[in-house]
Amino acid sequence: MDLKLGHYNKDGIEVVDVEGEIDVYTAPRLRELLIDLVNKNNYQLIVNMEKVEFLDSTGLGVLVGGLKRVRAHDGSLDLVCTQERILKIFRITGLTKVFGIHETVDQAIAAKKSEK
Amino acid sequence: MATVEVTFTPLPAHVRTARLVATAVARRSGVDESLLDEVRLAVGEACSRAVEAHRRHCPAEPVRIEMTDQDQRFVVTVSDHAPTVPARSPAPATDNGIHDAAGHDGAGHDGTGHDGTGYEAIGHDGGLAIPAGFGLAVISGLAEDVRVLSTSSGVSVRMSWPSTAAAS
Numbered sequence: 001m002d003l004k005l006g007h008y009n010k011d012g013i014e015v016v017d018v019e020g021e022i023d024v025y026t027a028p029r030l031r032e033l034l035i036d037l038v039n040k041n042n043y044q045l046i047v048n049m050e051k052v053e054f055l056d057s058t059g060l061g062v063l064v065g066g067l068k069r070v071r072a073h074d075g076s077l078d079l080v081c082t083q084e085r086i087l088k089i090f091r092i093t094g095l096t097k098v099f100g101i102h103e104t105v106d107q108a109i110a111a112k113k114s115e116k
Numbered sequence: 117m118a119t120v121e122v123t124f125t126p127l128p129a130h131v132r133t134a135r136l137v138a139t140a141v142a143r144r145s146g147v148d149e150s151l152l153d154e155v156r157l158a159v160g161e162a163c164s165r166a167v168e169a170h171r172r173h174c175p176a177e178p179v180r181i182e183m184t185d186q187d188q189r190f191v192v193t194v195s196d197h198a199p200t201v202p203a204r205s206p207a208p209a210t211d212n213g214i215h216d217a218a219g220h221d222g223a224g225h226d227g228t229g230h231d232g233t234g235y236e237a238i239g240h241d242g243g244l245a246i247p248a249g250f251g252l253a254v255i256s257g258l259a260e261d262v263r264v265l266s267t268s269s270g271v272s273v274r275m276s277w278p279s280t281a282a283a284s
Contacts, residue, residue: 002132023128023132023160024164025127025128025132054135054156056251056254057250060250061250088153092253092254093253093254
């Protein structure tokens with residue numbers, strides 16, 4: 001499978017684990033998952049990208065779409081990513097200014113809690 | 117090195133194949149390992165936009181990608197046959213402009229007025245998640261030499277990276 005998705009709840013925050021490649025073929029599945037989570041009233045999301053091997057602008061679009069959806073409910077969508085090859089596309093597009101990007105899931109959760 | 121040419125049905129599933137082939141050919145051409153991620157990403161973006169353009173305008177037509185060495189550069193050209201549609205963006209529609217979108221400012225406005233990037237598909241729920249033309253902007257940030265040739269019969273995106281002649 002090109003893309004593996006999983007999610008779990010931790011401290012009231014929904015963490016989405018993404019593994020594999022996010023591109024024009026696989027991105028719709030991530031999109032559907034994010035929509036589904038929001039429809040089930042999960043507005044505090046963390047997307048863990050540490051096992052993502054490839055991300056293109058289609059994937060960025062899905063993440064931006066997810067961010068917009070949760071923000072409509074005063075929620076947030078943060079990312080976990082330390083891989084330079086993935087961070088590069090966020091930098092090129094200026095999206096490092098749009099997303100909170102953390103080094104670990106625990107740090108992302110701590111950051112969300114301190115915002116409250 | 118002789119040209120490698122791949123044509124594929126415009127299906128999203130084949131974009132990965134095109135990425136992998138381009139990366140393999142780039143490596144064989146002598147493109148530095150540190151640039152291969154950029155090749156993979158840029159070729160993927162170009163193929164994605166071509167696939168989406170075909171799916172909307174000519175789903176039976178294959179997308180073509182050509183890879184070759186020229187003057188110590190690894191050159192990739194991704195061509196589609198989707199007719200240029202009227203612009204939705206403020207940019208003027210140009211039918212036969214050849215543009216250099218070189219530079220790393222990431223804002224690569226290609227000026228073609230061409231909305232065939234297909235990323236509107238992401239915004240089914242009403243509104244673009246990211247602006248059309250984003251794919252080309254990403255490509256501009258990844259390859260130092262990018263040229264977009266837009267005619268009424270389709271768009272070619274030509275990108276190149278330095279390669280070593282010794283590898284040929």
